Amino acid sequence: MTETSSPAIATGAPVRLKSIAPPGHVRCPWYLRGKTGVIERDLGLTGNPETLAYGVEAQQIRLYRVRFTMKDIWGDDADPASDTLDAEIFENWLEPTHAS
């Protein structure tokens, strides 16, 4: 029980996916780590899969759908840059965009 469910992040708010690389079962795709998107919707609370994976009782944490543009992910080379990709990301992988 290391994580605490925080207040819901507002739809449309920018978020960055943490750029960390822990071992073990994690639920954040490598190619999206460190990328910034916006909250598309709040999908509610669910058991933390990174805890459930080890057969341990899990805390309820919030899952979001995060929307990225191709430019957000691949940079200026992306074509078309305005196409979007949605990824469902748990709150423990999100950080405010003002964090370094």
Added chain:
Amino acid sequence: MTNSATADAGRRWHDMGGDPAGQINRDEHDYALWEKRVDALMVIASKKKHFTVDGLRRVLEDMGPEAFETMSYYERWIHSITQNLMEGGVFTPAELGDKMAEVAARGASYGEASLGD
């Protein structure tokens, strides 16, 4: 196309999203009876709360790329389900070994081995 934000240090083998993938085989295929049974076993084990799909995925990932190349989809599943059930204390390795020997003694074919309680 490159993903400039991160070097690959720490990237796990299965986390291949965003990489070039080539053509996808969209052919439908039938499943063998044993494969359907493996799928059913996962449903039962989940319903009984022995473990979750998260545990299934964890062991599949930990099996590594060699297993991904050499074992079929449901071969990998039965390995993971077995591992999770032992971790959950549903049976011990010795109990599994005894059962496997008992089943094998019924006959060499799948049909023969499948009959029985």
